[in-house]
Amino acid sequence: MNLPDYEFLSAPLWLVTVLHLLTFTLHLVAMNFLLGGVFITLWSSARKRWDGPTAAGFTRIFPAATAATVTLGVAPLLFLQLVFHRQMYSAAIVSGWFWLLVIAAVIVAYYALYRASFEGQRTDRASKAALLLALLGLLYVSLVYSSVFSMAEQPALIRNLYAKDQSGWVWNPAVGDYGLRWLHMVLGAVTVGGFFVGLLGRNDMEVFATGKTFLVGGMVAAALTGMVYLLSLEQHLAALMHTPAIWALTAAVALSLVSLHFFFKKNFWLSGVTLFLSVAGMVFVRHTVRLLRLAGEFDPASWRVAPQWSPFAMFLVCFVVMLIVLAWMLRMFFGAKRNAA
Amino acid sequence: MSYPFWDVPIGYGVLMAVIAVFHVFVSHFAIGGGLYLVVSEQLARKAGDSPRLEFLEKLSRFFVLVTLVAGALTGVGIWFIIGLIAPTATEALIHNYVWGWATEWTFFVVEIAAAMIYFYGWKTMTPRAHMAVGWVYFVFAWLSLFIINGIITFMLTPGQWLATGDFWDGFFNPTFWASLVLRTGVCVMLAGLYALLVASRYQAGEFKERTVRYTAGWGVVGLAVTALCQYWYWKAIPAAVVAKALQTMPTPIHSIEYSVWLAAGIGALLVVFGVLAPRRLSMAAAALLMVLGLAWFGAFEWFRESIRKPYVITGYIYGNGVELAKTASYKKDGYLAQVVYRTGDDGADLFRHACRSCHTLDGYKALKPVFDGTDRAFIAAIIRSAHLLKGNMPPFLGTAAEADKIADYLSQRLDKRPLAEIYKLEGVELGRKAYELRCGKCHVIGAASDKSKSFAGQSADDLNNMLNMAADLGAGMPAYTGAATERGALVSFLAQLGKGAKK
Numbered sequence: 001m002n003l004p005d006y007e008f009l010s011a012p013l014w015l016v017t018v019l020h021l022l023t024f025t026l027h028l029v030a031m032n033f034l035l036g037g038v039f040i041t042l043w044s045s046a047r048k049r050w051d052g053p054t055a056a057g058f059t060r061i062f063p064a065a066t067a068a069t070v071t072l073g074v075a076p077l078l079f080l081q082l083v084f085h086r087q088m089y090s091a092a093i094v095s096g097w098f099w100l101l102v103i104a105a106v107i108v109a110y111y112a113l114y115r116a117s118f119e120g121q122r123t124d125r126a127s128k129a130a131l132l133l134a135l136l137g138l139l140y141v142s143l144v145y146s147s148v149f150s151m152a153e154q155p156a157l158i159r160n161l162y163a164k165d166q167s168g169w170v171w172n173p174a175v176g177d178y179g180l181r182w183l184h185m186v187l188g189a190v191t192v193g194g195f196f197v198g199l200l201g202r203n204d205m206e207v208f209a210t211g212k213t214f215l216v217g218g219m220v221a222a223a224l225t226g227m228v229y230l231l232s233l234e235q236h237l238a239a240l241m242h243t244p245a246i247w248a249l250t251a252a253v254a255l256s257l258v259s260l261h262f263f264f265k266k267n268f269w270l271s272g273v274t275l276f277l278s279v280a281g282m283v284f285v286r287h288t289v290r291l292l293r294l295a296g297e298f299d300p301a302s303w304r305v306a307p308q309w310s311p312f313a314m315f316l317v318c319f320v321v322m323l324i325v326l327a328w329m330l331r332m333f334f335g336a337k338r339n340a341a
Numbered sequence: 342m343s344y345p346f347w348d349v350p351i352g353y354g355v356l357m358a359v360i361a362v363f364h365v366f367v368s369h370f371a372i373g374g375g376l377y378l379v380v381s382e383q384l385a386r387k388a389g390d391s392p393r394l395e396f397l398e399k400l401s402r403f404f405v406l407v408t409l410v411a412g413a414l415t416g417v418g419i420w421f422i423i424g425l426i427a428p429t430a431t432e433a434l435i436h437n438y439v440w441g442w443a444t445e446w447t448f449f450v451v452e453i454a455a456a457m458i459y460f461y462g463w464k465t466m467t468p469r470a471h472m473a474v475g476w477v478y479f480v481f482a483w484l485s486l487f488i489i490n491g492i493i494t495f496m497l498t499p500g501q502w503l504a505t506g507d508f509w510d511g512f513f514n515p516t517f518w519a520s521l522v523l524r525t526g527v528c529v530m531l532a533g534l535y536a537l538l539v540a541s542r543y544q545a546g547e548f549k550e551r552t553v554r555y556t557a558g559w560g561v562v563g564l565a566v567t568a569l570c571q572y573w574y575w576k577a578i579p580a581a582v583v584a585k586a587l588q589t590m591p592t593p594i595h596s597i598e599y600s601v602w603l604a605a606g607i608g609a610l611l612v613v614f615g616v617l618a619p620r621r622l623s624m625a626a627a628a629l630l631m632v633l634g635l636a637w638f639g640a641f642e643w644f645r646e647s648i649r650k651p652y653v654i655t656g657y658i659y660g661n662g663v664e665l666a667k668t669a670s671y672k673k674d675g676y677l678a679q680v681v682y683r684t685g686d687d688g689a690d691l692f693r694h695a696c697r698s699c700h701t702l703d704g705y706k707a708l709k710p711v712f713d714g715t716d717r718a719f720i721a722a723i724i725r726s727a728h729l730l731k732g733n734m735p736p737f738l739g740t741a742a743e744a745d746k747i748a749d750y751l752s753q754r755l756d757k758r759p760l761a762e763i764y765k766l767e768g769v770e771l772g773r774k775a776y777e778l779r780c781g782k783c784h785v786i787g788a789a790s791d792k793s794k795s796f797a798g799q800s801a802d803d804l805n806n807m808l809n810m811a812a813d814l815g816a817g818m819p820a821y822t823g824a825a826t827e828r829g830a831l832v833s834f835l836a837q838l839g840k841g842a843k844k
Contacts, residue, residue, distance in 0.1 A: 111406075322447040325451050
């Protein structure tokens with residue numbers, strides 16, 4: 001019997017890529033809210049700034065933000081695996097224990113955030129300790145992700161590291177390669193966190209000022225680290241200049257400045273949309289950098305495409321149903337909250 | 342063999358079991374618990390039962406903390422671990438079922454959002470809206486099971502998919518419906534067990550009595566559905582799969598036996614506390630029920646995994662990641678030609694890719710104890726005939742030279758002293774040990790492969806001659822290569838076996 005061949009893409013590559021980039025952007029926004037939010041809350045608490053209902057309210061929504069980050073993180077990981085599993089699994093196996101500990105770190109962070117959310121006033125030391133623990137957990141996850149996904153773009157590095165050690169306790173030694181990338185992501189999270197602090201604290205001068213400080217400061221720092229990271233790409237940077245990604249990068253930078261403008265004017269709707277588009281642009285650049293670094297080793301276009309249209313239609317219908325049901329439930333929930341208030 | 346090998350001292354089976362059994366124990370509660378909450382809320386509101394509503398609010402907090410955090414993240418953990426320990430099978434599953442998983446993700450998103458809204462909405466939402474969200478939660482959680490069930494059952498019984506490669510043929514496979522109803526029963530049973538844990542914290546009184554009675558009823562109904570469906574599930578597995586597994590290993594039967602005893606224990610406790618003494622349900626008793634429930638689930642998953650051996654996807658990919666479709670190229674070019682990530686030690690690389698997915702040297706399913714005191718030629722012969730051994734092993738599809746390399750690698754790490762010295766044995770007992778190591782890997786005494794009767798009436802010379810021509814006695818039989826002392830003891834033991842068989 002001729003057994004079925006599983007080495008195929010069940011939808012055109014462009015479609016899988018669009019879904020991957022879209023869901024990853026959504027994941028990043030939720031993750032940035034969470035990581036940046038926890039960081040800013042802790043920082044403000046240490047500086048004894050804006051202790052009060054706004055910050056307490058902010059802390060209360062961290063568990064929901066974690067749930068959003070996790071659920072929105074599942075889809076991009078799925079689409080990434082579909083195309084890049086050879087690179088991704090190989091890198092993850094080399095750092096197997098660190099990779100697996102991501103789950104434990106998220107569980108600890110998640111419970112810590114619930115602890116802070118249920119019990120804590122921001123002045124409560126246990127609550128601050130819980131937030132700090134959560135922050136450390138989230139930073140660990142972000143560092144492992146940067147390390148593993150950076151390694152996944154360098155098959156030769158994986159081969160060398162694996163030849164020396166097969167225990168799964170190998171930490172990517174090319175810190176220069178992913179350190180800046182990680183820092184850029186963390187600073188980006190602080191930037192977006194600043195936006196959300198400003199949005200939620202729009203009626204409180206001090207909170208809004210804190211949000212503004214982190215939005216502007218984070219943006220400048222993220223831009224600087226991003227620029228240095230791009231320069232460190234050397235020959236890949238030259239190649240990047242000849243791809244549409246350079247236009248996406250330009251647009252993303254411009255959009256982030258536009259976002260800032262609207263933020264100052266307290267037009268959060270336009271500021272949020274432009275900030276989201278800016279993040280989406282950065283995600284596209286990141287994707288292009290991955291393709292450039294893998295060039296010569298792997299080309300996603302080499303996948304045989306054998307579409308499974310009926311299962312795809314099932315997904316599409318369920319996706320639309322998901323959006324409708326979510327909107328309906330959120331409307332009921334917030335409507336009820338407004339009425340209760 | 343396209344991936345590096347994660348060489349951990351813990352057996353892959355143990356790692357997988359720890360994460361997966363914990364996850365299914367929580368995730369099935371996540372479904373059944375959702376149904377319990379919304380049905381009970383509806384009944385309590387209809388009856389104006391405020392204490393019950395208060396209990397349900399407490400339960401929903403416990404529910405959210407357990408299912409949204411530990412349940413959801415261990416689910417992601419399963420993804421992480423299968424990518425590490427079975428990357429080839431994961432790759433095959435993702436390519437075939439990406440839209441199944443993507444669909445499941447849409448259900449997951451709604452499920453998580455609904456759980457949070459349900460929990461945070463107790464005080465603010467209208468009862469009608471609150472219960473509507475509760476129903477949304479349950480429906481989407483169950484739909485999530487519907488999808489995952491299709492993929493899990495595909496791994497055991499891919500059915501027509503092996504011929505057609507069609508998504509739906511694999512999804513609606515021979516065990517799909519039996520497994521779906523069985524798991525739905527488990528969800529209901531676990532809803533009862535978890536809720537009893539929360540109820541056990543209440544002071545003995547009228548409220549506790551009626552709550553424990555009502556909740557134990559959920560456990561009993563779920564258990565009854567589960568027990569009936571376990572039989573249906575067993576019968577839905579193709580006879581050939583069952584026969585092959587049972588012929589060579591007792592594990593599936595043992596796990597079924599354990600699950601029956603555990604189910605009986607759960608049933609007995611539910612009757613004792615649900616019917617006879619509901620006020621006396623203590624935390625310890627409720628915790629015992631939880632432990633039994635977890636053990637039951639472990640036994641069931643153990644059955645599912647063991648009956649599937651030697652495959653990870655039946656008829657498609659072996660447990661060690663060797664793909665049946667590539668059999669010809671493995672046989673022609675060997676394994677090493679397919680191993681992408683090499684370490685410079687061919688023996689170690691071959692051992693990892695051919696054996697290490699299931700065996701460790703001296704930990705889980707250790708090879709040292711089964712090869713200590715034997716020799717390289719014997720080990721190589723055993724490797725070449727792996728598929729004939731007890732335990733339902735995958736065949737070794739590499740070249741003879743590669744089998745020798747693995748044998749070299751193993752024999753360098755074994756205790757090379759004579760068996761008599763290693764185990765401090767002599768006479769018939771030494772022979773028994775030699776039989777266990779050299780013959781018992783296939784010929785299990787008392788099993789179908791037992792050859793004791795053929796030794797009846799044979800003299801020591803006859804038995805010695807038989808050992809001399811062992812390699813010619815049947816396909817896969819290794820030559821006898823043991824030392825003279827060991828040979829003498831083995832002959833004595835075989836003669837004793839022959840006498841026993843004669844009687």
